[in-house]
Amino acid sequence: MVRVTDKPITPQIMWEMISAIQTDRDGAVVTFLGVVRGISNGRKVVRLEYEAYAEMAERELEKIVEEIRERWGAKTAILHRVGNLKVGEASLFIAVSSPHRSEAFQGCRYAIERIKESVPIWKKEIYEDGEKWM
Amino acid sequence: MRIKVKPFAMARSIVGQSELEIDLPEGATVKDAFDLISARFPKLSQIKSMQFSVNLEYSNPAATLHDGDELALIPPVSGG
Numbered sequence: 001m002v003r004v005t006d007k008p009i010t011p012q013i014m015w016e017m018i019s020a021i022q023t024d025r026d027g028a029v030v031t032f033l034g035v036v037r038g039i040s041n042g043r044k045v046v047r048l049e050y051e052a053y054a055e056m057a058e059r060e061l062e063k064i065v066e067e068i069r070e071r072w073g074a075k076t077a078i079l080h081r082v083g084n085l086k087v088g089e090a091s092l093f094i095a096v097s098s099p100h101r102s103e104a105f106q107g108c109r110y111a112i113e114r115i116k117e118s119v120p121i122w123k124k125e126i127y128e129d130g131e132k133w134m
Numbered sequence: 135m136r137i138k139v140k141p142f143a144m145a146r147s148i149v150g151q152s153e154l155e156i157d158l159p160e161g162a163t164v165k166d167a168f169d170l171i172s173a174r175f176p177k178l179s180q181i182k183s184m185q186f187s188v189n190l191e192y193s194n195p196a197a198t199l200h201d202g203d204e205l206a207l208i209p210p211v212s213g214g
Contacts (some may be wrong), residue, residue, distance in 0.1 A: 053142055
């Protein structure tokens with residue numbers, strides 16, 4: 001289950017995403033929350049602007065979900081936020097559910113690394129005195 | 135033939151719009167399209183490791199384009 005959204009990532013939505021992948025055979029759900037850091041290379045960040053090629057990003061996220069299923073037999077949900085985010089807000093939520101913890105941890109780590117590699121989403125850091133595409 | 139081009143992130147900032155259409159001769163490749171756009175917006179060629187997609191799939195610069203294709207200019211991604 002994957003989604004690119006401009007809505008805030010709330011506890012309610014996180015639980016919905018987990019419920020969508022968790023089954024009675026599972027004993028572990030590992031989650032990752034990416035949040036907006038207030039300092040980047042020593043500069044104070046005011047906010048981030050995330051932009052996505054949403055249709056393609058969702059396709060690429062689906063591929064990652066499938067890769068995790070093939071490699072570890074685990075189920076994955078990914079939610080990526082776009083638009084303007086303040087410091088401390090959540091930009092990314094990943095949940096991986098599997099019968100045992102090892103596969104869930106490995107799958108979750110794999111998901112975040114793959115997202116940073118191939119999913120067409122970009123962030124621009126806005127500082128008090130400028131901005132920069134990352 | 136007519137191709138829809140979508141520049142993203144830094145590429146969109148340079149082009150100043152999120153979508154444009156270009157005309158190319160039959161048999162033109164992704165690289166041909168990029169060369170044409172870069173001629174109009176020279177700063178595009180300063181983006182390192184630019185990637186391309188055609189109809190939502192990553193594509194090789196040597197791939198042949200077809201009428202109506204959607205070509206995206208994909209600077210290095212930075213999601214997460």
